[in-house]
Amino acid sequence: MDIGVKKELLRRCFKKIEERLGEISIAIQQAQEATENETKSSAGDKYETSREMLQQDLNRFHIQLSQARKDHILLQKIEVGIKKNVEIGAIxxxxxxxxxxxxxxxxxxxxxxxxxxxxxxxxxxxLLVGAATGEYISLNGTKQLITGVY
Structure with missing residues (x-):
């Protein structure tokens, strides 16, 4: 397996995470604006339900943002060199x-x-992390032989 393939995979990962970070940031901004624009109407229960739903959305977006940031940090730690055992950054x-x-x-x-x-x-x-060439892994009844680690 060529180092160029690993570099291209890493580039695609960064692009996807950066897109995800942007999308989540926009969603958070829109949810915050919607919360701020929400005004108390005569239907108090409807207002409270709407605010609670917006708050749940905000909480979910913040969790997604946190995970995307963790993924970005993980990607920054990947070295594109050849690996001997399965670890982060291995093909x-x-x-x-x-x-x-x-x-x-x-x-x-x-x-x-x-x-x-x-x-x-x-x-x-x-199952893969820590394994080496020649070892078997099995998931959902499918047995796989590791034929190479790069």
């Missing part, structure tokens, strides 16, 4: 799929090769 080939251990981004295609970008905290990521 892992199995007899089933190829994975890049970084953040949850899903399947990417680079140079005709399909690579699934996963978080080390995902179920498959937890």
């Amino acid at each position: 892992v080939t199995t007899d089933y799929l190829t994975y890049f251990i970084a953040v949850s981004l899903g399947q990417q295609e680079i140079g005709g090769k399909k690579i699934v970008v996963i978080s080390p905290a995902s179920p498959i990521g937890k």
Whole structure:
């Protein structure tokens, strides 16, 4: 596996996280504006329900923003060099799929090769991290042989 592939995967991860950070920031701003513009009407219960829903949205957006910031920090720590064992920043080939251990981004295609970008905290990521070439992992009845770590 070529270092250029890893650099491209990392670039795509950064782009996705930066887009996510922007989208969440806009959503927070819009929710805060909606909360500020909410005025108490004669239907007091309706007003309280609306404010509570807006507050729940704000809380959810703040949690998403916090996670996106953590993902961004994790990406900054990734070194693009070749890895010996599966760790953050490793490309892992199995007899089933190829994975890049970084953040949850899903399947990417680079140079005709399909690579699934996963978080080390995902179920498959937890099984892969710490493993080495020649080891088997099994998830949901699917057994995979690790054929390479890069």
